[in-house]
Amino acid sequence: MELDVKKHYPKDWVVLQNRVVECFKSMTLDEKRLFIMATPLARTTNVSSGEPIFISTDEFASACGLEITGAYTALGVATKKLFDRSFGYVRADKKKVSIRWMYKTAYGDGGSELYFTDEVLLLLREFDALNPYTKYKKEVVLRLKKDYSLDLYHLAKKHQNMGGFQISLDDLFEQLGLPESYRRIGNLKDRVINPSLDEITENTDIDLTYENVKKGRSVVGFKFTVREKPKPKPQLIAPEKDIKTVDLFCNMSDAQINKYSTILSKLSELSDLSNFPDYPTFAIWISGILRDPKSVREETAKRILKALHQKTDFKL
CATH class of the missing domain: 1.10.10.10 (Winged helix-like DNA-binding domain superfamily/Winged helix DNA-binding domain)
Structure with a gap:
């Protein structure tokens, strides 16, 4: 209940x-x-x-x-x-x-x-x-799959509204329950901090970075900065395809494709689309579009469709 x-x-x-x-x-x-x-x-x-x-x-x-x-x-x-x-x-x-x-x-x-x-x-x-x-x-x-990523993520979320947090080495060891073998700073960074922060930044809703806090030449703690990742913008729903640019190409037989691609290749209205050495080669290119109008820019498909209906005897 x-x-x-x-x-x-x-x-x-x-x-x-x-x-x-x-x-x-x-x-x-x-x-x-x-x-x-x-x-x-x-x-x-x-x-x-x-x-x-x-x-x-x-x-x-x-x-x-x-x-x-x-x-x-x-x-x-x-x-x-x-x-x-x-x-x-x-x-x-x-x-x-x-x-x-x-x-x-x-x-x-x-x-x-x-x-x-x-x-x-x-x-x-x-x-x-x-x-x-x-x-x-x-x-x-x-x-999160690293041993200490979950704990550091929780600490980051706990302090997210403040933009981050600073923690001494002793408190970090206490908070994460770290073994004494990690007391060497290089070992601590290589085994705990860097892999955990990389995983958090890659897989969660925040970016987590850090810098050393020093006393003299010794590292005595870390300052962590927490930034929320920008939320993805909602994707706009694409307008429906103009039925005339796709659907009216459908259900053409191979014989129709060969016939009308040959006719269309010789139309002056489409000559600017050709960089081909002769009409047969241009016709092969057009036949590919008649089979799959999505293989070219929509504007190009529209031009071929318009010519197909206005300059030939093609009927659905």
Whole structure:
């Protein structure tokens, strides 16, 4: 049953509280994909913690651009890993609370059943000034295949209205859950930043670029610039072809084509179209147009049509 209230965005939008995304930074790419596919269903339906959200193997493969055999394995592994995931926060009374993302999963040939906990369902449905959130099209983010593209895309969309963001190295490692092996700047750029930004710019609705932030000679962070790509202009509907330029050429037999192309090749009205050494060669060119009027400019086809009807005995 669809919710009557709190349904701010349709199912093709991912809408996540910023703190939710900060919690899933340690997930694998396939876990994030599965989570992202499930959250719009949790948001827009009245499902409770005792009811499953179902993601089929076919749907997962199609949305993520995977072969069905690869999707079957990836979905199974992601489902198991998600079941083992938890996150935490500190309550007002200073007690540390740990929460599982979901309390039950089921997986088979057809797909995965995910049972979110009540606390997570609430997080996936509350969006207001006290619970800031980021939104983007589901189909856009699921195209991303690099390990850290999805996380950087979310950060970019989170700060898009400000034109970008600046982040220290320590915060970047924290936000993306990066291993210490990437502390060398060249390694970080080659393995994380450059491939992710290239993929984001090529496959999403934004251009994402960056520059170093230095302290002395050392790089201490990065400044990212986010620009929305210009939306494609709506294509104008082409006017209908003049029936006289195409349809009236149709259904001519080979004998008719040979006859009328010979006649037309000798008309003075069409002589300026010829760069051919003799009439027979010009006639061969005209016969090609009589067979396929779209093979030349429309204006040329119109001239030949006009001559065909006014200067010969051709009848439909």
